Every structure is written in structure tokens, then in C-alpha cells.
Amino acid sequence: MIEHTITLHGPGAGGGKPRPAAAAPLLSVLEPALRDNLRLAFFSSSRIKGRPSRPLQKAWAIRLAGLRAGQDGATVLVFEAPTLGEAAPALYDQRDLWDDAPGPDETALDLLGYTLADIGARLDTSNRFDLPLLRRIHQFRRALDHGVSRITISGQRRAPRRDIPAIEQPLIEAVGRLISTTPSPRRVRVQGVLDMVRCSDRVFEVETGGGERLRAVWTPMDLAPLKEYLNTGVLIEGDASFRPNGKVLRVDVDAIRPALPEDAFFSVLPRPEPNPAQAAHLPDRGSRANGGLASLAGAWPGDESAEELLATLADLGR
8 A cells, every 4th residue: 555645735724624624525526536537547438337447446445544734734634545556457467558558556646646747737638638537627626615725646656757736726727728628529430450459448449541540448348349350440430539639539439340442431530520619729621631521531420321421422522
């Protein structure tokens, strides 16, 4: 068990005797935030459902080991957290397939600190948060409504790439801006070669015809379809999630079949529906590569069959 401290600053902190109304919002949001953060780090989705998340339950079940008075009337909450390697050893069996895996000697609070660092840096290309996780972290604002002006997290085992910012009003505002600029998920189709299935958490990759790689999560429990199509051309269908800069983060896939010649239209990465808040972050649609029919590829609603789509496009070209 690794010791971490979370310090409450401000008039509500109470110097070791915090008001319940000040401490309760933090304690009520902390474990759900750790849970969603861990799911994203391991499964590429903060809201994945089903049995794959069970091995992580010990990792997000941290314990409040005590509290003490800090400097200038602060209250220091002492937590104990297991390392990820100890809490979820089975999830490291195929970690070598991706180089962005959390270290086995890190804890859930370490990962939350790294996510806060990316948010504080306004890193709109980060893989450390998706839209549901941003909304969860935004709930820390409740603690700031009850006499807590700042919350700091310490005790990281590894030195982060940048200082971990305090949870205070500027960070909450940064979360709000990222939420407002992150495109909503949308239904998409993608054609490519299925590669690198990770059986422990149903994560896989698809390589498009242009050589771009797409991270995907297989949402059904039965892995048989993925094994059947390994290293073959497929068409996947599901809900795409995006980063604040408009780049695709992952696709939650619920349908797969062999690729057909007419599926080549979908052999590009999905793109979001632009909206005024995030349109400035999207690539220019004026060129042939980013505009015209290419701008629709990967972003078709998914209600039409490939044959109906091709017929519609043929009509448009007449």
C-alpha cells in the first residue's frame, strides 16, 4: 500500500477538523473519478461496462487512513492505495502490445494526478481523458462551494512530466472549456485490417488503408468474432469518441463483418460533427483531402446500407 495525501486549503478546511460539508463533496467524487480514470487508462473507455473492469476494483478501492492538521489551517487527508501491479496483475499480461500502459508500480491516485496535469496544461491531444471523465472531474467543483479554495494531491511514486496542478477554480474552468470543445460521440463505420487484439480487456486496433491506426473497444462479451477476423480486412461499426481537438480517441464497436470492395469509402479515421465551440480545432475542409466526399468518410450516421449509400452518392454526381 502506497501512502498519498490530499490537502484541503481554505476556511472550510478546519485545520485537521474539516466541516463535513467541505470534506464530503471531495470524498463522494474521489472514488468514482479514480474508477473512471482507471477504466480509461486500461480499457480506452471511462464508461466500459461488464466483467472486464472487475480486476480493477481493488485498484480504485483506496482507504482513508487518517487526517491531521496542516499549515495555515489546512487539513491533510492520508490515503492508502495499492499499486496497479498488485491490484490487477492479470491486466499486465499483454501490456507490451501498447507503450502507453500505466506502470505496475503506480497507483490510481498517480494516474489521476497525471490526468489533472494534462488538463491543467490544456492538452487537447491527451489520451488521459474523454468526455465522461471530464464531466466527472468537473464535479470536484462541489468542494469549492463549501469553503475549500484549493485541493492538492501529493505522494506520486513517479515524477510526472509536469507539476500536478491544484484542484481550484482555474482548473475547474479549464475542465469546463475542454468539455465545451470536445465533440459529442457519434455513430461511425471504419474499414481496415483488424490488428493487435488484447483479450484481457477487449481492446484492439484497426489499420486503415492510409496506414492510420484506430483504437477500438469491443463492447459485446463474446470475443469469438474478433479472433475470427484477426489480421483480415473488416468493417467495424460503433460509437466514436473524440478528443477536444476533434481527433478520434476510440470507437466502441458492437458490429463487425468482412470488408467488401465498396467499403473502401470508410477506410479513413472518423471525424466529428463540427460545432461552433470546437470548429476552430478541426482540420481545414477546403482541400480535396479534407473536404468534399472525403470529409464525410468515417462520419456517416450508419443507418443506410453500403449499397444505399453508393446509390445516393451516384445520384448526387449526376
